[in-house]
């Protein structure tokens with residue numbers, strides 16, 4: 001078990017009562033701020049017949065209207081801005097490729113709060129002043145690079161602003177400068193791990209001890225694989241551009257769900273069809289309210305991430321509510337031949353088989369009225385040189401496992417090592433050709 005370090009004990013370990021009081025005070029102020037400064041949301045409130053006077057505590061949150069990505073696109077670019085541009089110091093934007101991008105604005109206080117959140121994540125992963133924090137998330141409009149960068153500064157780590165790409169150079173720097181904490185997407189971490197092995201470097205020759213990986217779904221199996229390849233502890237981190245970026249939630253030494261920074265972001269789980277709040281422990285859509293963001297405050301923002309919250313006592317001492325790894329999205333969940341399929345389920349299944357690598361791609365198409373479902377799976381180099389018989393056996397085994405897991409058949413195509421394009425950011429796991437028609 002790694003050392004259990006906490007960045008801000010006062011807030012991370014607050015009692016339930018104190019936290020609720022703090023959240024309620026912040027919410028009352030935030031609703032007033034939005035009402036006074038964001039005509040778009042004021043109109044939504046008026047349509048629902050709610051005024052700031054109706055919101056006296058966090059228990060009144062359910063009275064407020066939701067915001068969705070569609071609202072953000074509607075209001076693009078300045079429609080949800082709650083501060084004059086002269087008070088804003090930064091803009092970030094989503095990595096989405098469909099429709100208009102979502103732009104988020106930050107005042108200096110917003111940047112400080114955000115960096116506080118990522119500082120908590122870095123500390124929870126064992127980071128401190130003596131660490132070399134290697135940030136290989138993309139820098140730029142994407143929030144990953146700048147988000148972890150700011151937290152790293154706050155903690156006092158020596159910060160390596162690598163951004164993504166040039167993988168061999170990343171590894172060279174890791175060796176030369178003794179990087180101890182790696183921050184990037186889990187798929188890029190797996191690629192770095194693979195390249196480390198190819199370069200003939202043993203994990204123990206690197207000084208890496210921890211990784212902070214997020215921005216895309218990944219499984220427990222993928223965690224174990226990355227931990228093995230790089231000889232580290234791998235921690236999950238969650239966030240979205242709309243809510244500032246990474247650091248809304250982070251994993252502690254338990255590595256078992258992410259603590260939500262609920263003094264800044266209040267989480268609800270709702271039924272995605274009815275919008276009703278669901279009781280604790282239910283699976284549903286995650287909705288966030290930013291309690292103290294100034295420039296781009298979001299009240300009841302529907303993330304589309306499917307998740308479960310838990311208040312079980314955590315051995316790290318934090319009292320912050322925990323979210324499980326997102327189990328998919330309400331919007332990009334695949335429906336193949338009428339069956340709901342989450343790519344993470346497939347990934348978990350594949351990684352349980354020792355000869356499959358974490359590189360796979362799901363290809364969905366439609367012939368006539370029937371869906372086709374193919375999974376390309378990269379096999380390990382030693383497997384690739386095996387006999388045709390062993391190859392066919394593996395193919396059959398994967399096909400059987402996928403069938404028993406999902407109840408539908410997929411065509412499995414084993415492909416050569418390195419044939420699926422690598423990603424330096426979020427991996428492209430699904431190619432859904434049906435959408436193109």
Ligand code: DLL
Pocket residue numbers: 094095096137143144213214215216217218236237238239240241242245246247303305325326329
């Ligand atoms: O991905 C922010 C981020 C950067 C998070 C670096 C963590 C690390 P967006 O590009 O706006 O922001 O994408 C947000 O990515 O709604 C989830 O669907 C997904 N996502 C983010 N973190 C995780 C995670 C950044 N740890 C969307 N596990 C979110 C699963 C995640 N999905």
